[in-house]
Amino acid sequence: MRIAIGQFQEESNTFVLQKADLRFFRDNQLLYGDQILPALSGTRAEMGGALEVLAAAGAEIVPLVAAHSVSSGPVTRETFEHVAREMLARLAAGPVDGVLLVLHGSMVLEDADDAEGELLEAVRRQVGPNVPIVATLDLHANISARMVEQADALVGYGTYPHVDMYDTGTRGARLLLAAVRGEVRPVVVFAKAPMIVPAEGMGTRDEPMAGLMAEAKRWERAPGMLSTSLFAVQPWLDVSDIGFSVVAVADGEQRALQAEGEARELALKAWAARHRFNAELLEVDEAIRRALVLDGGPVILSESADGTGAGSPGDSVAVLERLLALGVAERCLVSVVDPPAVAAAFAAGVGGEVNTTVGGRLDPRYSTPVPIRGRVRLLFDGDFVFTGSEFTGTAGHMGRTAVIQVGSIAILAMERPVMTIDPAYYRAAGLEPREAKIVVVKSALQFRDNYGPFARAMWVVDTPGASTANLSRLTWHKIPRPLYPFDDDFPPEIRSAVGSLHRAPRS
Numbered sequence: 091m092r093i094a095i096g097q098f099q100e101e102s103n104t105f106v107l108q109k110a111d112l113r114f115f116r117d118n119q120l121l122y123g124d125q126i127l128p129a130l131s132g133t134r135a136e137m138g139g140a141l142e143v144l145a146a147a148g149a150e151i152v153p154l155v156a157a158h159s160v161s162s163g164p165v166t167r168e169t170f171e172h173v174a175r176e177m178l179a180r181l182a183a184g185p186v187d188g189v190l191l192v193l194h195g196s197m198v199l200e201d202a203d204d205a206e207g208e209l210l211e212a213v214r215r216q217v218g219p220n221v222p223i224v225a226t227l228d229l230h231a232n233i234s235a236r237m238v239e240q241a242d243a244l245v246g247y248g249t250y251p252h253v254d255m256y257d258t259g260t261r262g263a264r265l266l267l268a269a270v271r272g273e274v275r276p277v278v279v280f281a282k283a284p285m286i287v288p289a290e291g292m293g294t295r296d297e298p299m300a301g302l303m304a305e306a307k308r309w310e311r312a313p314g315m316l317s318t319s320l321f322a323v324q325p326w327l328d329v330s331d332i333g334f335s336v337v338a339v340a341d342g343e344q345r346a347l348q349a350e351g352e353a354r355e356l357a358l359k360a361w362a363a364r365h366r367f368n369a370e371l372l373e374v375d376e377a378i379r380r381a382l383v384l385d386g387g388p389v390i391l392s393e394s395a396d397g398t399g400a401g402s403p404g405d406s407v408a409v410l411e412r413l414l415a416l417g418v419a420e421r422c423l424v425s426v427v428d429p430p431a432v433a434a435a436f437a438a439g440v441g442g443e444v445n446t447t448v449g450g451r452l453d454p455r456y457s458t459p460v461p462i463r464g465r466v467r468l469l470f471d472g473d474f475v476f477t478g479s480e481f482t483g484t485a486g487h488m489g490r491t492a493v494i495q496v497g498s499i500a501i502l503a504m505e506r507p508v509m510t511i512d513p514a515y516y517r518a519a520g521l522e523p524r525e526a527k528i529v530v531v532k533s534a535l536q537f538r539d540n541y542g543p544f545a546r547a548m549w550v551v552d553t554p555g556a557s558t559a560n561l562s563r564l565t566w567h568k569i570p571r572p573l574y575p576f577d578d579d580f581p582p583e584i585r586s587a588v589g590s591l592h593r594a595p596r597s
């Protein structure tokens with residue numbers, strides 16, 4: 091049994107200026123063929139889970155490409171073609187019995203809106219109609235009819251924060267193996283509601299998502315159902331086909347046809363709960379004031395509008411500017427992506443003085459550079475390993491990184507954006523969040539799982555940015571109308587579809 095496995099993950103934000111080229115992937119993860127198994131086996135992310143299941147089943151694993159980038163703007167056509175070409179070339183080297191693709195689901199290309207649909211279609215052409223294709227996806231995926239038509243199964247995370255990446259990889263691999271063995275005949279069913287909601291309100295431990303997800307999982311246990319997923323969709327996609335999707339995988343065409351109505355019903359329930367997804371934001375000065383009057387710490391302040399996990403560049407200094415202006419004397423940790431500031435710190439050397447500006451260089455629409463005078467505490471290569479509940483065991487690469495001390499504030503300046511959901515990136519620079527009064531991160535929700543066990547409080551602050559929760563602040567051109575939250579008082583059109591049964595019955 092030969093099983094091909096590949097990864098191509100990037101979450102696009104169409105409001106971000108920087109496009110994701112091949113450098114973005116090389117700076118994060120870009121592995122080919124035989125490089126994949128030694129690098130990703132044993133990690134607690136999707137690839138690690140899938141590889142473990144396939145190895146335990148005695149499958150001959152055919153590694154394709156493992157490409158993963160921090161979120162950014164749209165992916166360049168050249169980059170997409172490179173990764174797709176490398177995948178297809180390895181698939182063409184010999185027949186396979188099944189294909190597992192670890193995708194995100196919200197990748198947009200500079201010239202096309204549905205990258206995953208295009209990739210799945212290309213893989214389907216390569217392997218033919220009878221080879222099962224299973225894709226694992228992020229809960230923030232934007233599901234298209236093209237994806238549904240080309241795949242035998244789409245399996246999504248069931249949690250946000252995404253603490254079930256590894257489990258999703260194992261579920262996808264087990265479903266694929268069952269299809270290869272002829273034990274099941276999967277068919278994808280989906281329904282889509284005309285709504286997008288703030289990421290800050292999508293937590294699966296909180297209502298309304300907790301109740302909706304519980305209902306989806308109850309349905310998954312029904313006879314003839316193989317998987318159910320909710321895709322709340324990351325909202326910073328100005329594309330013509332966007333919405334909140336319910337996706338089920340049924341065993342056989344007859345059960346799939348029955349499941350279409352059930353998917354529509356669950357999509358309607360999500361629509362009915364749309365107002366309950368609203369995000370709670372604090373003004374920056376108010377958040378700082380509240381933090382300073384609390385006993386102990388740390389208080390985690392999230393600039394989610396500059397969320398590096400949502401495609402924003404990570405160069406906002408909105409909170410830093412207010413900390414400096416208010417003269418906060420207690421220990422604070424702030425991170426910012428600013429290659430020139432890093433270069434100035436390296437030129438000064440450890441112990442040297444730096445007189446420069448930080449922030450506002452990558453996207454001056456939302457942030458203005460802040461002048462600082464400080465001393466360099468640490469310089470290093472910026473490599474670290476995620477140790478929390480997400481991306482566990484995988485590597486992060488900040489590029490050259492400097493810690494610049496300005497009064498009570500330690501500024502972690504880096505050349506490249508990384509997910510700020512894990513205290514590991516501060517700790518790699520010798521900064522312990524537990525010892526600070528205020529810690530600034532750039533994440534809508536995922537930081538909560540790793541900082542929550544020791545944080546005194548955690549608040550999202552209202553700042554400008556390409557990943558703002560205030561979606562009306564952004565300029566939209568392509569989204570379909572009517573669409574919540576831009577329109578509200580209208581009868582929703584729930585679009586639904588049933589995919590194809592690709593695999594012929596076993597003789």
